[in-house]
Amino acid sequence: MCCWNIGIVGGGPGGLMTAYQLQKLASVPLRITLLEASGRLGGKILTPQFSTSPVRYEAGAAEFYDYSIFDEDPLKDLIAELGLPIRAMGGPAVVMDNQILANMDDIEAALGPTAAAALLDFDRRAKDQITPLEFYHSDYPEGLHLAPDPRRFDQLLTLVESDDARSYIQNLIHSDLATEPQQTTFTYGLQNYLMNSPAYMHLYGIEGGNQRLVEELAQRIDAEVLLNHPVESIEKQGSSQIRVHSRSGDQPRHDDFDFVVVSLPHNHLGKLAFRGARLQRAIERHLSYYHYPAHYLRITILFDKPFWREAFSDSYWMLDKFGGCCLYDESSREPGSSHGILGWLVGGTAAETMNALTDEELISAALDSLPTFLAHGRKHMVEGRVHRWLSAVNAIPGGIVPRPLDQRHQPEPIEHPQLYLVGDYLFDSTLNGVLDSAEYVAAWLAAQTTDRS
Ligand SMILES: Cc1cc2nc3c(=O)[nH]c(=O)nc-3n(C[C@H](O)[C@H](O)[C@H](O)COP(=O)(O)OP(=O)(O)OC[C@H]3O[C@@H](n4cnc5c(N)ncnc54)[C@H](O)[C@@H]3O)c2cc1C
Structure with a gap:
């Protein structure tokens, strides 16, 4: 095999950190594709300028x-x-x-x-x-x-x-x-x-602005970045792949990956369709555990x-x-x-x-x-x-009782072990939390790709 195909959904700090860490940890070649719904990377880290004066301010994560x-x-x-x-x-x-x-x-x-x-x-x-x-x-x-x-x-x-x-x-x-x-x-x-x-x-x-964090990460990742590609649904494809359906303007598109990391906050994760009864139920359970x-x-x-x-x-x-x-x-x-x-x-x-x-x-x-x-x-x-x-x-990041780390990150390990989740809501709803989450999944994926190569 030439390399493992990895799909990352979401180009916020979580998606970028996952790609960056994965690249650092992987010992086999990877082809990473990152799908981002909006026209920019960075999600809730946003340092815009005023229109009357080129002066910066933090519009999302402050510190x-x-x-x-x-x-x-x-x-x-x-x-x-x-x-x-x-x-x-x-x-x-x-x-x-x-x-x-x-x-x-x-x-x-x-x-x-x-x-x-x-x-x-x-x-x-x-x-x-x-x-x-x-x-x-x-x-x-x-x-x-x-x-x-x-x-x-x-x-x-x-x-x-x-x-x-x-x-x-x-x-x-x-x-x-x-x-x-x-x-x-x-x-x-x-x-x-x-x-x-x-x-x-x-x-x-x-x-110079908190946004520099995501800008630096974006510059360092070796991934195909697809902006303006909102992901609409996810399903298992064949025995071992995950299919991601996205859209670019009017054009539907699908990509098949060996592993998929969905790095979305809780409110966006709930808008994706997860097809197949077993996966759908698992995601519903996951969402309701963190629905605060x-x-x-x-x-x-x-x-x-x-x-x-x-x-x-x-x-x-x-x-x-x-x-x-x-x-x-x-x-x-x-x-x-x-x-x-x-x-x-x-x-x-x-x-x-x-x-x-x-x-x-x-x-x-x-x-x-x-x-x-x-x-x-x-x-x-x-x-x-x-x-x-x-x-x-x-409002209650991590849920009322924090779950074991594997359980937080893999919603359906039996039939969909190739599908991982990354999110700050699995930890403390902060950038520290989303990095912990990204590092955990990146290390897990790096081990998986090495073991199976
Ligand atoms: C006002 C505010 C203040 C905050 N202050 C702090 C702070 O001071 N310190 C701190 O540590 N944290 C703070 N946070 C939290 C911090 O911003 C988050 O922890 C961090 O942004 C989470 O990163 P993420 O990648 O999981 O999600 P996001 O930053 O939300 O990024 C998700 C990305 O996924 C994209 N996306 C959504 N749906 C789809 C789809 N269907 N397909 C493809 N892409 C999609 C979005 O466009 C976005 O780019 C704050 C948050 C807010 C809102």
Whole structure:
């Protein structure tokens, strides 16, 4: 045999990482074809520019999670391997009732000693519940792990004995959760709270835009890349191949592969037809296990100057608006520039409801949400942009009980062992998670192709 034919469906970070890792690990020749529905690679890593000025902002994934303080950090290693410079990001102050709460003293002064004591108590209990090392290993049932706790996060919040302290916690984590406390688990809620502590995690971005990650990967993969080729259905072909039906404009097309990796987020995977009763049932079971859609809207506004800098110098802070909203100082990614960019990451129910608004209405709502001491800034607005990411992330990534890794990635191993899935929703709904997933499948496939050659 000349080489193994591998099909990868989806040209987001997951598909690109799979191709890249597979190329590195394979010891036999491979012919890789990557089918992407849209006209660009990169999926939810997107660093566009404004139309009035060639100024960049992050419209999708905002930051990378740095776990290198504990042990291996494959994503940070990959970014270094690609030669991309990174910049640390810092936060988060919380703005409540137009007051900036940047530390415990601010909290006590603004919310009172009872709220401050309740917050300290919550913080202690959260840290007792999940240690930094347990946090690091939490996606792997095979490793050091936490006992899954199916209780919903709102049950934990009701134990906080101060309404103000509870609001503070919700404002702090709502954007990261992208859902409401009653729609996620105890464990995921706690993890999203704890990741604000530097003992658990650090944040960074890529200088020149996060999109450089996918651009570098795209340049390095040796694959036939078919843009504007949405995949419509997948089925077994003969005894050992998988047929992928796609479309380019009006033209239907099919390709037969020895192995297929479907690297789509949960919301897109559900739109594909998987033919054959057994495969269809397996995919339905898989989808329902991870069916916890969560939502984002991103509203980004270019201003002629960063009018907030005297009040805030961090990369982001949290607002007590839209159920709790992260406000990124996008312009802090490129120090020295004279413009200012603010990016509102609206999550959860607020994102779902506000999706009914027009772009103009959303931009206006974002400006209205500025604290009173920054309200004068709206006169500095130059241009606003909206990006809608409904159902694009997961409220309980990994499912309520994390599954063994093989089971996550191979939906029907008996009659369709050539079909693999890659996704961030199988881990933690982040880029770290999708890389873990891509690496796992690439290693598995590399072993399969070697064994069978
Ligand atoms: C607003 C927002 C903020 C985020 N912030 C962060 C963050 O700060 N840090 C972090 O780590 N993660 C963040 N994430 C999550 C991160 O973006 C994802 O983990 C990552 O993009 C997942 O990669 P993926 O390839 O699985 O999916 P995607 O990025 O969604 O890529 C999927 C690709 O598949 C293509 N596709 C879809 N259907 C088909 C089809 N039928 N046929 C062929 N191709 C198809 C799509 O066009 C797309 O290119 C954020 C996500 C959002 C929405």
